[in-house]
Amino acid sequence: MALRTVNSSQSAYACFCFTPLFFQQYIPDPDIQNGCEAVKCKLNMKCVLPLFRCASWRERRVDRCEISINIPNSRVIFQFHCRHGITKTYNLGYQECEALQAVFPAHLCPNVLMAQSKLLGDIVVHFPVSQEEVTLSMSSFKVTFKTFCEEENNCIKGMNTELMLYPDEFDYFQVGEDSAVTFCLKELRGLLSFAESYSLPVSSQFGVAGQPISFTVKDMALEAHVVLSTLTDPNHESPSRPAPGDDCPVNIPKTSTAEISTCEGPMETEVCVADGEQVASSQGSEVFNPALHMRKMIQLHAPGEIPSLVPESALTTPVTPATFKIRSLLFGAVYSDGGNDKTVDLPSLACASDTEEDGGTEEDLGNNPLSSTLAVRFRLVFDLSLQMTSFEVRSSKAEEPRNRCGLQVPARNRKLKQPSILPAGNSRQSSD
Amino acid sequence: MKFRAKIIDVGCLNHFTRVVNTVSRLTKACVLRLTCDHLYFVLSGRVATGGVSMWCELSQVNFFDEFQLEGVSADANEIFLEVAPENLSRALKTAQNAKSVKIKLTKKNCPCLTLAAELPSLSSVSRVVTHDIPVDVIPRRLWHDFREPQMPDFDVSIYLPPLKTMKSVVDRMKNLSNYLVLEANLNGEMNLKIETELVSVTTHFKELGNPPWGDDGSQSSSPTHRDPDLMAEARVDIKKLQQFLTGQQVNPSRAMCNIVHRRILHLIFLHEDVSLQYFIPAVM
Numbered sequence A: 001m002a003l004r005t006v007n008s009s010q011s012a013y014a015c016f017c018f019t020p021l022f023f024q025q026y027i028p029d030p031d032i033q034n035g036c037e038a039v040k041c042k043l044n045m046k047c048v049l050p051l052f053r054c055a056s057w058r059e060r061r062v063d064r065c066e067i068s069i070n071i072p073n074s075r076v077i078f079q080f081h082c083r084h085g086i087t088k089t090y091n092l093g094y095q096e097c098e099a100l101q102a103v104f105p106a107h108l109c110p111n112v113l114m115a116q117s118k119l120l121g122d123i124v125v126h127f128p129v130s131q132e133e134v135t136l137s138m139s140s141f142k143v144t145f146k147t148f149c150e151e152e153n154n155c156i157k158g159m160n161t162e163l164m165l166y167p168d169e170f171d172y173f174q175v176g177e178d179s180a181v182t183f184c185l186k187e188l189r190g191l192l193s194f195a196e197s198y199s200l201p202v203s204s205q206f207g208v209a210g211q212p213i214s215f216t217v218k219d220m221a222l223e224a225h226v227v228l229s230t231l232t233d234p235n236h237e238s239p240s241r242p243a244p245g246d247d248c249p250v251n252i253p254k255t256s257t258a259e260i261s262t263c264e265g266p267m268e269t270e271v272c273v274a275d276g277e278q279v280a281s282s283q284g285s286e287v288f289n290p291a292l293h294m295r296k297m298i299q300l301h302a303p304g305e306i307p308s309l310v311p312e313s314a315l316t317t318p319v320t321p322a323t324f325k326i327r328s329l330l331f332g333a334v335y336s337d338g339g340n341d342k343t344v345d346l347p348s349l350a351c352a353s354d355t356e357e358d359g360g361t362e363e364d365l366g367n368n369p370l371s372s373t374l375a376v377r378f379r380l381v382f383d384l385s386l387q388m389t390s391f392e393v394r395s396s397k398a399e400e401p402r403n404r405c406g407l408q409v410p411a412r413n414r415k416l417k418q419p420s421i422l423p424a425g426n427s428r429q430s431s432d
Numbered sequence B: 001m002k003f004r005a006k007i008i009d010v011g012c013l014n015h016f017t018r019v020v021n022t023v024s025r026l027t028k029a030c031v032l033r034l035t036c037d038h039l040y041f042v043l044s045g046r047v048a049t050g051g052v053s054m055w056c057e058l059s060q061v062n063f064f065d066e067f068q069l070e071g072v073s074a075d076a077n078e079i080f081l082e083v084a085p086e087n088l089s090r091a092l093k094t095a096q097n098a099k100s101v102k103i104k105l106t107k108k109n110c111p112c113l114t115l116a117a118e119l120p121s122l123s124s125v126s127r128v129v130t131h132d133i134p135v136d137v138i139p140r141r142l143w144h145d146f147r148e149p150q151m152p153d154f155d156v157s158i159y160l161p162p163l164k165t166m167k168s169v170v171d172r173m174k175n176l177s178n179y180l181v182l183e184a185n186l187n188g189e190m191n192l193k194i195e196t197e198l199v200s201v202t203t204h205f206k207e208l209g210n211p212p213w214g215d216d217g218s219q220s221s222s223p224t225h226r227d228p229d230l231m232a233e234a235r236v237d238i239k240k241l242q243q244f245l246t247g248q249q250v251n252p253s254r255a256m257c258n259i260v261h262r263r264i265l266h267l268i269f270l271h272e273d274v275s276l277q278y279f280i281p282a283v284m
Helices: A045-052 A117-124 A152-157 A186-198 A265-272 A290-301 A321-329 A342-344 A371-382 A414-421 B011-026 B087-094 B140-146 B161-175 B238-247
Strands: A001-008 A013-019 A040-044 A062-070 A075-080 A087-093 A112-115 A133-137 A142-146 A160-167 A172-174 A179-184 A201-206 A211-217 A221-226 A390-392 B001-007 B030-034 B038-042 B053-057 B066-070 B081-082 B100-107 B111-119 B127-134 B156-160 B181-186 B190-195 B200-205 B232-237 B254-261 B264-269 B274-280
Touching: A001 A045, A013 A186, A045 A087, A112 A117, A117 A186, A117 A201, A179 A186, A186 A201, A186 A211, A186 A221, A211 B127, B001 B011, B011 B053, B011 B087, B011 B238, B030 B274, B038 B087, B081 B087, B081 B111, B081 B140, B087 B111, B087 B127, B161 B190, B161 B200, B161 B238, B190 B232, B232 B238, B232 B254, B232 B264, B232 B274, B238 B274
Parallel strands: none
Antiparallel strands: A001 A013, A001 A390, A013 A221, A040 A390, A062 A075, A075 A087, A112 A172, A112 A201, A133 A142, A133 A179, A142 A160, A160 B127, A201 A211, A211 A221, B001 B066, B001 B100, B030 B038, B030 B081, B038 B053, B053 B274, B100 B111, B111 B127, B156 B254, B181 B190, B181 B232, B190 B200, B254 B264, B264 B274
């Protein structure tokens, strides 16, 4: 199961992949194993978060949480079995959507850092919570975290903090290229507190300024990635040769908060992006031009080859049709009709949860009794501080071409499982 | 102008941090006056702050292991800086377990107080955190604004009741009224009163004791001439009093207040190496 989201200015992406090991029981639809597509849907964050933030969690009254998907009614059902025999059931309507996956060739990044979550926690504590951007500089001798201030004037008002660390403080230190990347710290805090609660090490891959930076937390049962855009260095940035199939760049007006509008200008307008248009988003970071980054990422693999754009590609926020294509550049490249070869070439940041295991997932997979862990972990997942408007619930394999299929009760355990998958009284089978 | 100081002792660092925290809760901006022997956090009474003024004096020798100062000139060997104590407080907050903390006056894009804390780390070399706090240097011609306040000609001086008790009383009174009357006499009695259309509440404290100012104090009327039962009162904005009481992080060894009848409430908190004075003007 994968939860993915991206923020409104598309400068931050997060993905949490849970293998079936994470759950006490994991029962995917048998149709999915037979080659149909996985369920991909999106839910409104504002609807889901309160479910996991209510008093019952704090007081640990919840024993079990069941999540199931009812495709005929387009509902994701969260059922909480609480103490004293209380069961709370929430039916949330979802919207179908495309897969959202950031393409990030992590293994190509020149600089890699791995550290215990506690170390990173100790680092970020020095920066005020309101501090948005931070610059991470890396050289062979040291690593520096510094407050980032955009203009000279702002520096005068605020406090500047700088923290220097030496390579031997990290579990893994690889510097391919001396660089200084600036990213939004706020968005990282969520992942760091998640990692700290699990005492997992955090690894980070990045390149030079302008290239995204990724943070990864991995465990047997789950894998979490956060990819953040970084500010481009206006001195070094030069617009790359426009690749075929690209559309106009994203020009984000300074005053917009959630919407991203596009302009139908020529490729050369990307130069003005590097001048520092501000996004008045939660980050206040410079506009992340998905098109520019995407081209770079793709050009690392297959110069000039961009998968054809699917007009109905991923939409995360309701926008005008003109913005379709831009988003799909970043997030749809992995996913394209008939482009399976290309999707294999482009390593996905987050792979589908059950590509790691064999088929035949009808039985109970959870060998570990994780009864309350699921509950607790879910709550922590949703504590990410990204400004998200939607997230996706994907139940199985991702690379198959789209096809609607019903959520069927696994044949073998029909009697046992029916209540958990379908709401009471509903014994519908496939919806096609 | 040069200033460098270093704190090595953890206890001193914690104490200094608590003082700075207290100051930061009282005001958003204040003046830091540095002399060879003392540090002062000064807030001079202005309309903007509602007329409250604050004077916090620290003896540097009790906090710093190293202290070097070169003032504006030889005859005025002092430095006056306008600083936001909250920044200082934030910088000190994360340095509580540091091996050493160095503070110095630097010039980056603007004059700054740079705080460098050496933190313990896993590797052989300590981690260094540097905070640059922007400050404004105050020119000499404005120094007279920030002189030490004179002890007012008070009518009554009395020790305060236990801070915790007083704070909880004031907190509850704050919900009922915007103004509080504090009155006290030389018999060690103090009353906190509020009065509104609907309700009036008075809390009585007895046997508090009166500080023996005697010849040191600059009071014009000696205690013997004043009727010990006669109350001197000051009606103050309750929020200001509450702000002062809430912000206290250092438990004073002596807490007292001087009242100039219907003019000023002067609160004094004394600690071994820190003294804090707070003036709240009376309102009608």
